[in-house]
Amino acid sequence: MDASVVVVGAGPAGLMLAGELRLAGIDVMVLERFPQRTGESRGIGFTVRTMEVFDQRGLLRRLGEYQTSTMGHFGGLPLDIGVLGAAHQAARTVPQSVTEEALEAWATELGAHIRRGHEFRSLDDTGDRVTVTASGPDGVEKIRARYLVGCDGGRSGVRKAAGFDFPGTDATTEMLLADLRGVDLEPRMTGQQVGGGFVMVAKLAGGIHRVIVGERGIPPRRRTEPPAFAEVADLWKRFTGIDISHAEPVWVSAFGDATRQVTEYRRGRVLLAGDSAHVHLPAGGQGMNTSIQDSYNLGWKLAAVLRGDAPESLLDTYHTERHEAGARMLANTQAQSLLVLGGAEVQPLRAVLSELIGYPEVARHLAAKVSGLDIRYDVGGGTNPVLGRRMPHLPLTAGARTTSSTELLRPGRGVLLDLAGNAMLRRRAQDWRDRVDVVTGTAGALPEHSPLAGTTAVLLRPDGYVAWAAPGNRQSLSSALARWFGPATRPRPRR
Structure with missing residues (x-):
């Protein structure tokens, strides 16, 4: 193999994926048709969730100075994101060119191989590998990889070559x-x-x-x-x-304002992320942000499969989770397009929605939607309110050091956070210690109405989503660890 993973496209999605794979120790090659960065900036900021993602990887410092704001909009109607809490702000002044420069520096420092001036031509998925044909400065070459990920935008050549269905509506x-x-x-x-x-x-x-x-x-x-x-x-x-x-x-x-989404995010050894998988009217920068979060979801899963830690079926959860998230994003951008692009006939709808936004529950619902905080993955049944949701920033005292849930995620590994000094719980996780960090800590003061109130332990996936929590979980910790991180290092003896 020339690379474990070939990524086509060095935009935000492709560079984020390359960094995530290298963070997990997977060799990756990125093919980009342009010989150098274009400097264009379609996206000009980050949603609250992407700010959290970048913070969880220590990337915010790479962006230089930027302004944050609690003000957003839904279809042009002003929306105060601050209703979600004082900690939630979006970045408004980061050009996409700066984002790409920061992500490329991070990925290459980790060892990603980025080959500019190489244009994707075709692919051949033989079931055990993918052979990519690309043209570059030295002519046409064939590159063998275990997986291929198309991050090459709305007109994706990878999507077309692999035969993905891309239903939807044309621009009007x-x-x-x-x-x-x-x-x-x-x-x-x-x-x-x-x-x-x-x-x-x-x-x-x-x-x-x-x-x-x-x-x-x-x-x-x-x-x-x-x-x-x-x-x-x-x-x-x-x-x-x-x-x-x-x-x-x-x-x-x-x-x-074309709106399209592929019916599947994976076909064999070919996967799609970002605009290759979904296109829509730009509304509040959700496109670039959703693309980055696609790669954040896929990176650790693909790495776990390639290392042999987890079965290939883990990749199926990439489709189920991100296809639903993408569909919800397309629905809200279509709703916004009616408000933005409609004429006088839409004015009554704008007036009614403006009134509704004045109600705190409605404002919180829409703010969470456009901020990427409304996502909840199916991680198994349970009553704990944080299950399947992203872990909010939580200051911690662990022994003699001060840390946080955000800092604990920086290595890109799973984290079992024991908040109640439960030695039995920690012993159960020891057979996954090569993939999951076990941390005992005491939480700082929780904000009012925090969903973490009363929670004594959480299992965090590398993408910061809660895969298991106590109390209120219907599956055992061992089952959750096996589902998301693969079988235990050594099998447990039968009683």
Whole structure:
């Protein structure tokens, strides 16, 4: 084999996956068709959940200075994310180019092999390996791997070559985007209605303004290259009366509201993550964030299978968990698209929803949805409210040191956190000590109404989701450990 895993695409999803695999000791090769980073930034920030993910891997420090905010939106309607608690904030000023640079540095420091200027051509999955054909500076070459993961975007060549079904709806509206220097524009909320269209202005780092403008009822054009800036400036002036033609365009692009999702995230030894698996209207940056979380879910599972710790069936949970999460994300972006792209006929719906957001329960529900905090995986039955949910940041005292649940996840291993000094519980986990860290600690003060109230122990997967908790779990700790981390190192003697 030339690599245990070949990843196609060096965007956020591909680079996150490469880092996760290397963190787990798996050799990985990333193929990227562009010879260097483009510097383009479709995404400009992180949801609350992605902030947690990056913190759990110690990546936030790599992003430099950035601003956080508790303000978001749902379909252009203001939404206070702060209703989820003071600890929950989103990053608003991190260009995707900075994210990719940070992730690439992390992955390469861990030993990932990133080959730029190599374009995917075809694949051959023989059941025991995948052979990838790619063209590079030295011509066409064949690369053998145990698994192939397509992270090559909405027009994924891997998805097409492997024959994945990609049902959904085509774009009905086109939006034009331009990042500009040399203008000073007042911010406008997402989807602000103006005449026959909608506009948005966001201030980015470095004095750059991002403008987005779209015209209702105009079908998307079939473009082979980005739109000219003059097209953006003309439409902007027509809708706002403001002339931006003198500005310097840093980047110009067009996008639509197509919504599609593959029916399966895995076919044999080929898997998909990120936009290769789902496309939708950009709404609150959920696309890039969902893509990063796809890779966060897949990385440790693929590594466990490749090391021989867990059976190949563990990869099936990648599909079941992330397909459902992707479907929920597509549903909420479709709902938002109606609010953003609709005209006067949608105004009554906007008015009613604005009233509903004023109710705390509704605001919390929508804030959790757009923040990525509403996800709950099926990890087995039980009544403990944290089961299947992501572990919130929990300060801890473990012996003589001060730590936290977030810091304990940085090595990318499982964690059994004993909060009640239960020696029997710790002994049961010893047969998985090569894959799971066992930590006895005392929790700091819990916030009011914390779901962790009364919890005496939690088993954390490497992606920070709670796989088992006490009390209130219907399966034994040993069963949960075997389900997520594979058989015990030594079989237990029968009584």
